[in-house]
Amino acid sequence: MESSIGYKAVQTLFQFTCHLLFRELKITGAHHIPTTEPCIFIVAPHSNQFIDPCLFMGMCPRPTYAIMAASACRLSLVGQFGKILNAIPVVRPQDVMSLGSGQIRYNQKENQIEGKGTQFLSEVHVRDSIVVQNKSYHVVQVTSNTILQVLHVNEEQEDIFADYQIMPYINQSNIYEGVHNHLNQHHAIALFPEGASHDQTEILPLRAGFAVMALGAAAKNAKLDVKLVPVGLNYSHPERFRSKVVISYGQPFSLDPIEVEQYRLGDRKHAVNRLLERSDQALKRVIVNAPNHQTLTIIRAARRLYLSKRNSFEQAVETDRCFVQLWAKVKQKNPARLDAIEKQIELYQDSLHFLGIKDDQVDKLNTTPVKAVIQLTVCVIQLILLAGLCTPAFILNLPLIWILKTISKRKQKELLASSRFRITGKDVVSTWRVIPAVFIAPIVYSVHALCYLSVLYNYRNHWSLKVKLIQTGYAWLIQPVLSYLLIRFSDKGIYLYRFVRPLYLAISNPRVGNLIQTKRQKLSEEITKFVHEYSPELEFLSTDSKHQQRLKTTKKKVDLRVFCKSLL
Incomplete structure (x- = not known):
């Protein structure tokens, strides 16, 4: 795909916008990007709505055809950019949901939805989905105006009648055919497999669309080697202006011939599920996938305590990623030990909050009152000058x-x-x-x-x-x-x-400053001991001699990726 003048102009505009939005923007793993092979970029997490595609399309060195929600194309500015960038509009079922008549409840014993004042025969069709109380049910049979047979759901549902929405099934065969043609011409496709933006710390279940695209293209053309490239968008704070972001490209992987053969012979569900599982694992190697906000906050605090010196944001993201896996490992082996560490970290964070400072400001307490007066005076003068400007x-x-x-x-x-x-x-x-x-x-x-x-x-x-x-x-x-x-x-x-x-x-x-520094040092040593207890092969790069003394029990220095693999 040759990028047009319009494509390059919009890409330049996106790059300028991103450099304004973010104080620090880094790219890692760019050497993994296939240069000429057909590929699908699967980008996650989708945690910054239209900024995510702006960031990816602006910074990706290879021209791509982006899969874009049709609802976004209807926005004047976004739609115009989409046309220039050759985006492929896709109608998402959640964008055309409608409110159903009457109320419903889910009968788990009979595995059916029962209605009251409903008109299922005229409003619902087989393969549609029913959304009620933030749960979705896939319709397999419309029995009557008040009864729907649905796929079995293990989750418990309140046995009360409630309002519901109908999410219609949409035939995307034309979209798949267009994507297959692009892949056959060795073009690149980009999409967000979660299907919608969100603000959770854990990625949503991946939608099957990209797996169907890849397997369908390979099933039709046996010589086609479609690569899937996981891409992680790792923000420090996605909602803040002038925050930091790292775009992490993972190792591309090809389709398994067994999956392609299964898809070709008709066992599509099994083939798609296998590919979705592999894709999910690949994405988790390039993102920080914490189970919730509280855990992510604790992990970031632990990382700051473990790394004695201020490291680059890329190093911080890589460490967070490894710590997420470490936390999951220890939670299974010794949850009591993990709870004790988390409580110590929370107590330390509470102490900092009481003093009105953050962990990266504790180093400034390591000074004499006389030096602090001089530094504070210089700092205030500089702030006054900047305020005037x-x-x-x-x-x-x-x-x-x-x-x-x-x-x-x-x-x-x-x-x-x-x-x-x-x-x-x-x-x-x-x-x-x-x-x-x-x-x-x-x-x-x-x-x-x-x-x-x-x-x-x-x-x-x-x-x-x-x-x-x-x-x-x-x-x-x-x-x-x-x-x-x-x-x-x-x-x-x-x-x-x-x-x-x-x-x-x-x-x-100054006495309080000394106490908080002592508390931090002891907790840092405890975190170091905790990490090496469950991953003794890990030693992060550090030039701090005091930190090296705490790590003297570790004899072998290894790369972060080696540590991550050891947790799997």
């Missing part, structure tokens, strides 16, 4: 910031109510700050420029109209520059501001 740009952008924040909160609340996968709706926040900004920012800049023009008319009567319009144009053009400078200076200001509290604490109460 940022204030004009901040005032100019204040209306824009307020409007975007209001829109994103409204969208977050709206989309949270309509989704069964979202917890707080944080996955849509960044998207609905970026998209409105494209339209609103020029309007705000124009209003400011017109205000400047009115000032020129009142106080620069001797200037010609041409000069006034030129000056107004300059006033408009300088505002994006000021906005960019505001972003960069704010990064520096936030960095300096984080020093204020620990330095003040080192001056006002």
Whole structure:
């Protein structure tokens, strides 16, 4: 696939947007990307709505055909970008759900759905799904207006009548045929196999669509070697502006000939399930797949305590990934030991919260009161200078910031109510700050420029109209520059501001600072002992001599990937 001028232009725009959104953006494993072979990029987790495809399409060095929800194509800006990028629109069943008549309940004993005031014969068809109380039931037979036979579900359901929605079955054969043609031409396809964005720390069950695409293409063309490439989007905080992200490309894997043969002979369900399982495992090797937010918070705290020095974000993500596997391993072998470690970490976190500092600020407590006074004075002076530089740009952008924040909160609340996968709706926040900004920012800049023009008319009567319009144009053009400078200076200001509290604490109460440092050191040693107890072959790279002394029992230094494999 040769990328067009339009494709390259949109990709450049996406790259610029991503570098504005993220303070740090790294790519790992890019050498795994197939150069000419037909492949399908399976990207997860889908935790940042339209920012995810913007990030992947902008930073992927190989031109791809992206599978895109038809509902997103109907959005003016997103739809236009989709056309330029040759996106393949797909109608998702959840986008065309409708409210069913009456109410229903699930009878687990009879494995059927019973209705009250329902019209199943006219509203429901075989292969449709019934969604009630955040659970989905696949219809295998429409018996009457009040009885549906469904696939067996092991989960317990409350035996009460409730409102429900009908998710229709959609024939996607035309989409599959188009994808097969692209793969036969050795093109690349990209999609998000979870099927919808969410804000959970664990990936959702993978949809079967991409597996059907790959197996179907290989079944029709025996010479076609379709590669599946797992891609992980690892954010520090997906909803925050100027956060960090690492795009991790995993090892591509081919289809198993046994799976292809099973698919060709008609045993499609078994072949697809096997491929889904392998794909799920491959994705978990490139993402941080924690069971819940609380566990992820504890794991990140443990990682900071284990790594004595500040490491790169790529190293932090890799460590988190390994610690998730370690946590699962210890939870099975010795849950009591894991609970004890987690309680110690939580107590330490509570102590930091009480003092108003974070773990990465504890190092600043390791100073004398005299040195702390000097450092704090320098820090405050720098903050005052930065505040002076940022204030004009901040005032100019204040209306824009307020409007975007209001829109994103409204969208977050709206989309949270309509989704069964979202917890707080944080996955849509960044998207609905970026998209409105494209339209609103020029309007705000124009209003400011017109205000400047009115000032020129009142106080620069001797200037010609041409000069006034030129000056107004300059006033408009300088505002994006000021906005960019505001972003960069704010990064520096936030960095300096984080020093204020620990330095003040080192001056006002050095004894407390010494106590928290001692507590951290002991807990760090305990975490190190815990990790080596269950994975004695692990030793992270560190140049800190004190940390090396804690690791002296470890004789062999190995790569993080070796550690991860040892946990499987």
